Amino acid sequence: MNRNRGCFITGTDTDVGKTQVAYGIAAALQNMMGHDGVRLWKPVQSGVTVGSVDADSYRLWRGSGIRHQSESEMVSITLPLPLAPWIAARAHGCLIQFDALVQEGHRKLSEDRYWIIEGAGGLGVPLTDQHLIADLAQELALPLLIIARSGLGTVNHTLQTIHFARQKGLDIAGVILNGYQENEVAQVMNNAMMIEHFGGVQVLGILPWMPEERTDTWYAAWAACIGNRVNLEQIIGLERE
Ligand SMILES: Nc1ncnc2c1ncn2[C@@H]1O[C@H](COP(=O)(O)OP(=O)(O)OP(=O)(O)O)[C@@H](O)[C@H]1O
Ligand SMILES: C[C@H](N)[C@@H](CCCCCC(=O)O)NC(=O)O
Numbered sequence: 442m443n444r445n446r447g448c449f450i451t452g453t454d455t456d457v458g459k460t461q462v463a464y465g466i467a468a469a470l471q472n473m474m475g476h477d478g479v480r481l482w483k484p485v486q487s488g489v490t491v492g493s494v495d496a497d498s499y500r501l502w503r504g505s506g507i508r509h510q511s512e513s514e515m516v517s518i519t520l521p522l523p524l525a526p527w528i529a530a531r532a533h534g535c536l537i538q539f540d541a542l543v544q545e546g547h548r549k550l551s552e553d554r555y556w557i558i559e560g561a562g563g564l565g566v567p568l569t570d571q572h573l574i575a576d577l578a579q580e581l582a583l584p585l586l587i588i589a590r591s592g593l594g595t596v597n598h599t600l601q602t603i604h605f606a607r608q609k610g611l612d613i614a615g616v617i618l619n620g621y622q623e624n625e626v627a628q629v630m631n632n633a634m635m636i637e638h639f640g641g642v643q644v645l646g647i648l649p650w651m652p653e654e655r656t657d658t659w660y661a662a663w664a665a666c667i668g669n670r671v672n673l674e675q676i677i678g679l680e681r682e
């Protein structure tokens with residue numbers, strides 16, 4: 442049995458649904474495993490403050506249902522301006538210490554847990570004057586889960602992300618197409634087919650448009666939706682029988 446230690450969730454862009462999908466996968470995996478084995482980490486978030494309901498750290502905590510970590514344990518660096526982390530840090534009068542972030546990641550990954558790590562924006566987003574999100578993913582050496590929009594334009598964005606990931610030597614676990622509307626099903630299936638054909642990757646799930654509601658009922662429904670529609674076994678490194 443060759444289980445992965447976690448996955449690194451990136452996107453074809455900011456705002457594609459990485460956080461919503463990340464907490465849904467965490468909750469669905471907890472349901473599937475039947476025990477508390479999942480942990481979440483957002484190394485750097487920008488444009489928010491810890492404790493605000495819009496912060497990724499809060500949404501990851503609330504949506505995953507994971508209570509063995511506090512919200513503040515799910516994030517390392519929080520920067521108030523909604524900018525690429527390098528510039529958000531500079532505007533805040535600080536620098537992101539890339540090596541410290543990598544060491545913290547390695548420490549976390551040495552624990553016997555499954556870690557879901559969410560980047561900021563896409564792979565080409567600067568963390569420092571010398572490092573991109575892709576460099577952090579490379580140092581952490583986790584398979585990449587690419588979250589992409591489902592509709593028109595996503596094939597181009599996803600193939601470019603795949604190409605860049607390969608250039609950086611990253612392993613790709615697969616792609617999730619997120620947020621399709623009912624009248625788009627045929628188009629989304631074609632998008633998945635084109636991404637698999639030209640990208641040489643698997644589309645591991647196609648998720649519907651389901652606007653976030655902060656109720657227990659909604660979070661349970663989202664986790665169930667992900668449990669039914671995403672190939673979780675492939676993500677954690679256990680092939681489906
Ligand atoms: N399947 C979906 N259905 C409806 N709304 C969605 C869906 N996925 C994401 N959203 C909404 O789209 C917005 C952006 O999603 P999210 O914050 O998860 O993106 P992100 O990729 O994590 O962005 P960032 O780069 O800031 O981390 C949020 O308001 C979220 O609730
Ligand atoms: C402000 C955004 N929400 C996001 C940072 C996105 C940077 C995008 C930069 C770019 O691609 O031009 N921050 C975050 O994920 O915490």
Ligand SMILES: [Mg+2]
Pocket residue numbers: 459460461497559
């Ligand atoms: Mg996010």
